[in-house]
Amino acid sequence: GAVVSQHPSRVICKSGTSVKIECRSLDFQATTMFWYRQFPKQSLMLMATSNEGSKATYEQGVEKDKFLINHASLTLSTLTVTSAHPEDSSFYICSARDNRDRGSSYNSPLHFGNGTRLTVT
Amino acid sequence: DAKTTQPNSMESNEEEPVHLPCNHSTISGTDYIHWYRQLPSQGPEYVIHGLTSNVNNRMASLAIAEDRKSSTLILHRATLRDAAVYYCILRGAYSGAGSYQLTFGKGTKLSVIP
Numbered sequence: 086g087a088v089v090s091q092h093p094s095r096v097i098c099k100s101g102t103s104v105k106i107e108c109r110s111l112d113f114q115a116t117t118m119f120w121y122r123q124f125p126k127q128s129l130m131l132m133a134t135s136n137e138g139s140k141a142t143y144e145q146g147v148e149k150d151k152f153l154i155n156h157a158s159l160t161l162s163t164l165t166v167t168s169a170h171p172e173d174s175s176f177y178i179c180s181a182r183d184n185r186d187r188g189s190s191y192n193s194p195l196h197f198g199n200g201t202r203l204t205v206t
Numbered sequence: 207d208a209k210t211t212q213p214n215s216m217e218s219n220e221e222e223p224v225h226l227p228c229n230h231s232t233i234s235g236t237d238y239i240h241w242y243r244q245l246p247s248q249g250p251e252y253v254i255h256g257l258t259s260n261v262n263n264r265m266a267s268l269a270i271a272e273d274r275k276s277s278t279l280i281l282h283r284a285t286l287r288d289a290a291v292y293y294c295i296l297r298g299a300y301s302g303a304g305s306y307q308l309t310f311g312k313g314t315k316l317s318v319i320p
Contacts, residue, residue: 128310128313129310131307134307178249180308194240195250195308200249
């Protein structure tokens with residue numbers, strides 16, 4: 086089945102530093118990838134939608150200058166948390182839709198990575 | 207976007223069937239019903255989806271009410287590995303490039319008792 090690899094799985098950084106999270110589709114191409122954030126005991130909240138070759142679309146309340154998204158290829162999207170603070174500590178999850186499903190994207194599954202646990206000290 | 211309502215939590219004994227309900231009274235005619243589950247400390251995993259007819263796959267069955275205002279995910283024999291949060295989701299907004307968002311609600315936390 087389609088595999089989405091997310092790296093790193095865990096990261097601890099100091100306040101004020103930046104952290105990059107990678108999301109790769111291993112055996113399929115994905116024009117569209119989604120980035121979610123999940124705080125403890127809460128549901129996933131969509132942060133942004135990234136489409137390869139164009140600027141990401143951010144959800145309301147998500148700072149685009151703080152959460153930089155780059156989707157430079159059909160198999161890789163990156164999320165960089167800039168100047169991280171303790172309140173950015175969270176579980177970040179990416180997902181991707183197989184391009185072969187685009188014609189039926191309203192009813193095809195999203196493939197999720199296993200998440201990145203970010204802790205900012 | 208149409209909303210879904212699920213119980214916060216449910217319990218099941220191991221090896222017994224589990225019926226996870228979902229209400230979606232404002233569903234539109236073209237909305238598919240998707241189910242995902244999230245095991246602890248992992249990303250969500252696709253379970254099943256359907257439009258009008260009941261659906262079966264190797265993981266579960268999906269029973270959809272005739273008026274489509276509710277659906278039920280059926281795990282035929284719960285195992286300890288099925289303990290997870292189960293999300294019932296309707297198709298979200300168009301995201302461009304032929305893709306749609308999935309908007310997650312709070313889901314149902316399923317506990318499986320040995």
